[in-house]
Amino acid sequence: MTLEISGQIRVLLVGYGFAGAWIHAPLINASPMMRVTGVVTRNADRASLARKRHKDVSIYPDADSAYAQDDFDVVVIATPNHRHEPDVLQALDGNVRGIVLDKPIAPTLGSAQKIVEAVETTDVSLSVFHNRRWDGDFLTVRRVIEKNLLGTIHRFTSRFDRWDTGPTGWRGGSRSQGGGVLLDLGPHLIDQALWLFGPATQIYAELDSRTDFRKTDDDVFLALTHQSGVRSHLYASMWQASHDLRFHVSGAAGSFIKTGKDIQEEQLLAGDLVTSKGFGVEPRERWGYVQQSIDSRDIETIPGAWENFYDDFCNYLCGEAPNPVPLLDALETMRIIDAAEESAESQKIINLERK
Numbered sequence: 001m002t003l004e005i006s007g008q009i010r011v012l013l014v015g016y017g018f019a020g021a022w023i024h025a026p027l028i029n030a031s032p033m034m035r036v037t038g039v040v041t042r043n044a045d046r047a048s049l050a051r052k053r054h055k056d057v058s059i060y061p062d063a064d065s066a067y068a069q070d071d072f073d074v075v076v077i078a079t080p081n082h083r084h085e086p087d088v089l090q091a092l093d094g095n096v097r098g099i100v101l102d103k104p105i106a107p108t109l110g111s112a113q114k115i116v117e118a119v120e121t122t123d124v125s126l127s128v129f130h131n132r133r134w135d136g137d138f139l140t141v142r143r144v145i146e147k148n149l150l151g152t153i154h155r156f157t158s159r160f161d162r163w164d165t166g167p168t169g170w171r172g173g174s175r176s177q178g179g180g181v182l183l184d185l186g187p188h189l190i191d192q193a194l195w196l197f198g199p200a201t202q203i204y205a206e207l208d209s210r211t212d213f214r215k216t217d218d219d220v221f222l223a224l225t226h227q228s229g230v231r232s233h234l235y236a237s238m239w240q241a242s243h244d245l246r247f248h249v250s251g252a253a254g255s256f257i258k259t260g261k262d263i264q265e266e267q268l269l270a271g272d273l274v275t276s277k278g279f280g281v282e283p284r285e286r287w288g289y290v291q292q293s294i295d296s297r298d299i300e301t302i303p304g305a306w307e308n309f310y311d312d313f314c315n316y317l318c319g320e321a322p323n324p325v326p327l328l329d330a331l332e333t334m335r336i337i338d339a340a341e342e343s344a345e346s347q348k349i350i351n352l353e354r355k
Contacts (some may be wrong), residue, residue, distance in 0.1 A: 009034035009314060012072040012096070013342040014063055014087060016050055017042040018056035020078035022268055023131070023306075028273035030307045032072065033314040038066050057351060063087065067094035074098040074317070076129075081178020085111045092122055096319045099126040100310075104187040106328040107178035116264055116327050127323050128330035129314050131205040132188040133195060134260035135306030140288060142196065145235060145266055149290050150251030155344040156193060156232040160185045160261070161240035165211070168319060180209060180216035190333045193224055199332075200232075204349045205340035207227035209257055210239050222340055247288065256299065258288030264304045280304035 002239040011028055016039050028036050038058045039050040047059045060066040063075075067090070075091045076082065077099065084106045091099050099119075105128050106112040119126050132138060143151060171288050194200065202225040219239050226234040237243075244259040263282050263298040272279055291297050308324075315321035339350045 001064065001180075003069045008032075009073045009098075009317070010037045010071065010135040011035065011061075012038040012040065012066050012075045013050075013078065014040040014066075014075055015078035015083075015093075016043070016046040017078070020076075020317060021046065021049060022074050023265070024078050024100075024129070025050075026268055026274050027131075027307050027310050028076070031310045031314060035229065038069075038072055040066055043120070046332055057257050059213050060207075063090055063094070067091075067096075070095055072096055074100065076100040076102075078102045081107045081146060081183055084178075085115055088115050088126070089118055092124055097124065098313070100129055100313060101126060101330075102129045103131075103191075103330065103333075103339070104178075104183050105327070105334055107183060109331075109334045116331055119327060125317055125323070126327055127309075127316065128189045128325045128327065129309065130325045130330065130333075131309055132192060132262070133325070134305045134308050135192075135264070136282060136301045137246055137258050137260075137262050137288065138192055139302040140258065140299060140306070141249060141256065143302060144249065144256045144290065145196065149254065150249060151253030152232050153251045154198070155248075155250045156230055157237040157245075157250075158189050158192060158226060159191075159240075159243070159245050159247075160189055160231065161235065161237045161243035163241045163243060164238045177215075180207075181218050181220050181236045181238060182216075185220070186220060186234075186337055186340070187330075187333050189222070189234040189236060189338050190224075191329070193226075193234060193265060194329075194332065194336075197208075197226040197228050197230040197232065199227045199352075200336060201227050201353050202349050202351055203336060203339050203343055205343040207341065207344040208300075209313065222336075243245075254290055254292035256288055256300075260286045262304050265305050274307050279323070280306075 011034050013036050036054045040060045041047050042061050048142040077087045079087050116161045171306050204223040209221040210219050219237040222234040247258040264280050279329040280303040287298045289296050289302050312324035316323050343350045
């Protein structure tokens with residue numbers, strides 16, 4: 001549905017925890033096309049923070065109260081994973097024109113398919129927040145490949161590791177709560193691999209839980225075989241004390257190696273404004289490099305630009321651009337996560353090719 005607007009797009013932010021307050025809200029604020037006019041939270045401290053950050057914002061204890069006002073164009077759902085399906089269904093009845101849903105689209109493939117089916121019966125535009133398509137290091141990997149600096153790509157290694165040995169709220173909870181590293185970091189790794197190298201035909205997975213206090217996986221390895229012939233090895237762990245390596249891309253003419261994670265989350269948590277000079281820009285010491293035989297050269301990291309997701313989403317709503325992250329892309333990521341669980345359970349390679 002094309003959205004006709006005479007002013008800024010009015011946004012209702014459902015959920016004002018880590019993702020809502022520290023990731024989505026600053027990015028929305030940075031867009032000249034939209035503003036947060038409503039926040040749904042029962043937490044008094046979060047409500048106070050929202051009032052401090054957003055001019056004339058309305059605070060609601062639940063989404064029904066907000067939708068009853070019929071005063072929003074777009075709803076951004078930044079709630080725990082297990083809430084995604086009911087929150088989307090509720091939003092579809094809330095007379096909004098567009099929905100942004102945080103990744104993963106849902107905790108299970110079945111739930112994700114219900115969301116897709118429900119959205120397809122409406123004229124509401126929905127996009128899934130796979131923001132790490134706009135990571136600076138990932139954009140740099142894309143450019144290195146597009147410039148053919150590595151020749152034919154053989155193997156793609158992507159790691160998203162942390163050292164976090166303490167309880168982590170619902171993210172460390174059971175699968176029914178949407179917990180686990182596979183659902184938390186896996187969607188980023190899988191989406192990036194598919195974006196670079198196309199559909200996957202096979203997967204092998206190892207899912208481990210290294211603690212008593214986490215109820216599901218906290219150490220994950222996925223091996224994807226792409227239709228293009230590239231093999232992707234994807235790692236996500238809460239148990240890597242040395243978590244420097246981010247990308248290692250190997251090709252017939254050389255390799256690209258990048259350490260350290262994209263700087264944008266670090267900057268947002270430090271309170272930096274997206275519109276500040278230097279946002280998303282990495283210092284030279286964090287650049288990656290191309291290694292070709294005995295020669296190597298630094299490759300400047302392209303500035304990260306998570307805010308581009310919201311700019312692209314606004315243009316999509318107005319009929320001026322495609323959906324930045326289509327529902328079917330997010331559904332394919334969930335199909336691979338579902339197959340990863342099957343592979344880990346059976347300890348077998350799973351064929352992903354559709355019949």
